[in-house]
Amino acid sequence: MHSYLHGHPALLNAVKHLEHLRPDHFELYFEHRISTKIESKDQKVESLTRAEDVGLSIRIIKDRRIGFSFTTSLDPQAIQRAAEAAIEVARFMPEDPYLSFHDISSSIYPNIDQHDSAGLKVPTAHKIELAKQLESICRKADSRIQNIRSASISENDYKVHLVDSSGEHIQHEGTLFSASVQCKAEQDGDSQSGGEYGFSNFLDQLKIGEVGTQAARWATELLGAKSAPTMSCPAVFRNSVVADLLDFISSSFSAEQISKGRSMLAGKHGQLLFSEKVTLIDDGLLAGGYGTSPFDGEGVPCKRTMLVDGGFVKGTLYDRYYAKKEKTESTGNSQRGIKAPPSIGFNNLYMEAGRPSFEQLLDGITKGILITDLMGVHTANPVTGDFSLGASGILIENGKLTRPVRGFAVAGNVLGVFKRITDVGSDLRFFGSTGAPSVRVSEISVGGV
Secondary structure, eight states, rough: OOOTTTTTTHOOOOHHHHHOOOOSSEEEEEEEEEEEEEEEEEEEEEEEEEEEEEEEEEEEEEETTTEEEEOOOOOOOOHHHHHHHHHHHHHSOOOOOOOOOGGHHHHHHHOOOOHHHHHHHOOOHHHHHHHHHHHHHHHHOOOTTTEEEEEOOOOOOOEEEEEEOOOOOOEEEEEEEEEEEEEEEEEEEEEEEEEEEEEEGGGHHHHHHHHHHHHHHHTTTTOOOOOOOOOEEEEEEOHHHHHHHHHHHHHHGGGHHHHOOTTTTTTTTBBBBSOOTOEEEETTTTTTTTTSSSTTTTOOOOEEEEEEEEEEEEBOOOOOOHHHHSSSOOOEEOOOOOOOOOOOSSSSEOOOOOSSSSSHHHOOSSSEEEEEEEEEEEGTTTOOOOOEEEEEEEEETTEEEEEEEEEEEEEEEHHHHHHTEEEEEEEEEEETTTEOOEEEEEEEEOOOO
């Protein structure tokens, strides 16, 4: 009985308790993560931490009512209490005809290789040396780097299991290695900070040289920055800034947010809201993606979803609930952890790259600005997209970057920025689950001093 769960006593225990309690349907989500972080400071180990997190969440449907509970203890009594709590919660929830769980047996899942067992076996001493190398690379990249605030190498080893009440079980495992450095640059009495981050599923593909060098570049590029003039001008938005803007609008593609009137895109499917240069995709199967997985938080196979095609709004992100409510199919965009029920989110959201190099985006701009940072993008109005944010950047004169500027404000509308994109660069890179290239915008409003 339940031979598919041999080797997983916590899951087997939960199944047996739930079968005794007899909900109409149940779903178990199990997560096990082991993480290690090494920080180097002045070529010495400043900290080395290891953490192991494990948990089990339970969802049940009883009489068309949903129940949810979780436990971070795998003690049999804790699992029993969690199962009973899910049943108890359902008693007080309203009936809902759109509740359902995915039938795992109805799906075929892709084979995704994201687990670097060889990288996990690399001795800790070697990983300590990588952290020291990262610190050294950043310091040596520019003589103006005076202080390395932190240089770290992290690894995460995770396993996810999903079990349904029909007796089906799926699992996925992966690793994620990352490098991060924060540094401070000084020159002529001025100081600036900068940082960089990189990640890979495989340790030997982690590019610590690029991370260290770029961190130094970002810290030094604004040294000596002055105030910006007040003007309306063409602008280039660095890929990191575009990624922040994509993060902000991502929830507008959620079927839940659209249904609740909290989306900038509500009622605008099929309309040309973005520049014709813009194509946005969410791809849960992207090779090497931060958010890549064979299945989502409900066991639905992940897939590639076109959201914006040539400026036209084409897609919406669905989980099972809103797909059933709107009589369509889930796009495999249910996200979850242990401590909360699943909800709609993106997997790997990115803007397709264009052909021009970053330097070519600057060509032809007589007087403009490169936006290197927009502060507080998350504070923009989530429904209208209006914003007025502090920013820093570098002036563009006759197609060349000239002097750095800071302490100015940029005002506008997030969708307006995407609408006024005149060209998309080739420098697509991912910042976690969000990927973006740099873009050129026909006009923005800069409020200087």
